[in-house]
Amino acid sequence: MRKLSIFLGMLFDAAAVFLSLYLSAFVKFRLGIFPGVSPVSPQIIVYGSLASIVYWWIIFALTGAYRLHWDRSWADEIRMVFKPVVAGFVILSLFAFLVTPQASIGRWIFFVYFTLINLLVFTARCSSRLLERRLAKKKLLRRNVLVIGLGKSAKELVDYLSVNPSLGYNVIGFINPPHPVTNPSIMEQPLGEVADIETLAEQHSVTDLLVTIATNFHDDILSLLLPAVQRGLRVKLVPDLFDVVAGHVHNTQILGQPLMELVPDRLSFWEKLVKTGSDYVISLMIIILGLPLWIFISVAIVVDSRGSVFYRQKRTGEGGRIYRIFKFRSMVADAEKSTGAVWAGKDDARVTKIGRIIRKTRIDEVPQFLNVLTGDMAVVGPRPERPEIIQELRVIYPFYDKRLTVRPGITGWAQVNLEYDTNVEDVSRKLTHDFQYIENQSLFLDLEILARTVLVVLTGKGAH
Numbered sequence: 001m002r003k004l005s006i007f008l009g010m011l012f013d014a015a016a017v018f019l020s021l022y023l024s025a026f027v028k029f030r031l032g033i034f035p036g037v038s039p040v041s042p043q044i045i046v047y048g049s050l051a052s053i054v055y056w057w058i059i060f061a062l063t064g065a066y067r068l069h070w071d072r073s074w075a076d077e078i079r080m081v082f083k084p085v086v087a088g089f090v091i092l093s094l095f096a097f098l099v100t101p102q103a104s105i106g107r108w109i110f111f112v113y114f115t116l117i118n119l120l121v122f123t124a125r126c127s128s129r130l131l132e133r134r135l136a137k138k139k140l141l142r143r144n145v146l147v148i149g150l151g152k153s154a155k156e157l158v159d160y161l162s163v164n165p166s167l168g169y170n171v172i173g174f175i176n177p178p179h180p181v182t183n184p185s186i187m188e189q190p191l192g193e194v195a196d197i198e199t200l201a202e203q204h205s206v207t208d209l210l211v212t213i214a215t216n217f218h219d220d221i222l223s224l225l226l227p228a229v230q231r232g233l234r235v236k237l238v239p240d241l242f243d244v245v246a247g248h249v250h251n252t253q254i255l256g257q258p259l260m261e262l263v264p265d266r267l268s269f270w271e272k273l274v275k276t277g278s279d280y281v282i283s284l285m286i287i288i289l290g291l292p293l294w295i296f297i298s299v300a301i302v303v304d305s306r307g308s309v310f311y312r313q314k315r316t317g318e319g320g321r322i323y324r325i326f327k328f329r330s331m332v333a334d335a336e337k338s339t340g341a342v343w344a345g346k347d348d349a350r351v352t353k354i355g356r357i358i359r360k361t362r363i364d365e366v367p368q369f370l371n372v373l374t375g376d377m378a379v380v381g382p383r384p385e386r387p388e389i390i391q392e393l394r395v396i397y398p399f400y401d402k403r404l405t406v407r408p409g410i411t412g413w414a415q416v417n418l419e420y421d422t423n424v425e426d427v428s429r430k431l432t433h434d435f436q437y438i439e440n441q442s443l444f445l446d447l448e449i450l451a452r453t454v455l456v457v458l459t460g461k462g463a464h
Contacts, residue, residue, distance in 0.1 A: 062270035136168030307333030326367035330355030381409025
C-alpha cells in the first residue's frame with residue numbers, strides 16, 4: 001500500500017506538470033495575445049507536455065519528494081515544491097541557452113509556466129497528502145512504532161496519536177527505560193527493555209522509535225539508541241532532551257506535536273546520488289590513470305622487504321558491519337603477529353623504507369578505492385577503525401557509535417587536519433573532527449576535504 005500511495009502521488013504530479021506546460025503553451029501559441037508568435041499545433045503542445053512529465057519526475061525524485069508525507073507540515077510541502085521547481089527552471093534555462101543562445105523563451109510565458117507549475121504541483125501534493133491520511137485513517141497505511149518510556153510524556157503522546165489516526169502511527173507497545181519510573185502513567189505491560197529493541201523491531205516491522213523518557217536518561221541516549229539508527233530505524237525524541245543532544249538532532253513534528261530526530265540524514269537524496277556517483281568515478285579514474293605508478297610502487301614494496309604487496313585488515317564500517325580494507329603494505333610482514341592490534345608509533349621500527357614514503361604521502365591508502373567500488377567505503381568520510389580497538393573506545397567514549405552512522409572514507413576532515421593516530425588521546429581529537437563532519441555533511445565540505453587531501457599528498461603536511 002505504501003508503494004501504491006507513492007505511485008498515485010507521482011500520477012498526481014504528472015497531471016499537474018502536464019497541465020502546467022499545456023496551459024502555458026496554449027496561452028502563448030493558441031490565444032493570439034502575443035504579437036509575432038506563430039501558432040503551434042495542439043499535437044505538438046500535447047507531446048511536449050507529456051515529455052515534460054519525465055523531466056520533472058526526475059527532478060522531484062532527486063530531491064526526495066517521492067516518500068510518504070502524511071506528517072509533513074504545510075510549510076514543508078511548499079518547500080518540497082518550490083525548491084526543486086526553481087532548480088528545474090535553472091537547468092531548463094541553461095540548457096536552452098547552450099542549445100540556442102539567441103533564443104528567447106519569453107518573460108511572460110516563463111512567469112506563467114513557473115507560477116502554474118508551483119500552484120498545480122502543490123495542489124497535487126495536497127491531494128496526495130489527503131489521500132495518504134484517508135488510507136491511514138482506514139488503517140490501510142500504517143507506520144509501526146515503539147514508544148520508549150512509561151511516564152507522563154509517553155501517555156500524552158500516545159493519547160495524541162490515538163485521537164489522530166489519520167497520522168498513521170501504529171503504537172506496537174512500550175519499552176522499559178533503563179532508569180525506573182516511580183509513578184508510571186502507562187499501565188500496559190512493557191514489551192521489553194532497550195536491549196530488546198532490535199529484536200522487537202524485526203518481529204513487528206517497526207520503522208520508528210518515539211523516545212519519551214525522563215531527562216535523567218540523557219547520558220545513555222546516543223550510546224543505547226545509535227545501534228537502532230544504524231539498523232535503519234528513525235529515532236525521534238521529545239523536546240525536553242534538546243539541551244542534551246543539541247547538534248545531534250533535527251527538528252521534526254507529527255502535525256504540531258514537536259519531536260526531534262536523532263541522527264537524521266544530512267544529505268538529500270540527490271546529494272547522496274551525486275556523492276555516490278562521484279565516488280565511483282573518482283575511484284575508477286585513480287585506479288586506471290595511476291596504474292603505471294601503482295605497478296612501480298608494488299615492485300618497490302616487494303624489493304624493499306619480504307612479504308606481499310597488499311595488506312588486508314578487518315575494519316568496522318557503516319552500521320558496525322565488518323569488512324576488509326586493502327592497503328599497500330608499509331610495514332614488515334606479520335608486524336602484529338606477536339603483539340596483536342596495537343597503535344603505530346610515530347617512529348615505528350616496523351615501518352619499511354618504502355613504507356615511510358607511501359605513508360607520508362598517503363599513497364598506501366590508494367588500494368582502498370577498491371573498497372569504494374565494492375560499496376564498503378566512500379571517498380570522503382570518517383576513517384574506519386579496527387573492531388578490537390572500537391571495543392576499547394566504546395568504553396572510553398560512550399557516543400563512539402555515532403561515528404558508525406555513515407560510510408567510512410579514505411580521507412576525511414580529521415585526516416586533513418591531524419596526524420596519524422598513535423594512542424587513544426589522538427582518537428579523542430579525531431572524534432571531535434569526525435562529529436563535526438557528520439553534523440555538517442555537504443558536497444561542498446567534501447570538495448574542500450578533497451582539495452586539502454591533494455595538498456597532503458603533495459606536501460606530506462598532516463601525515464607525519
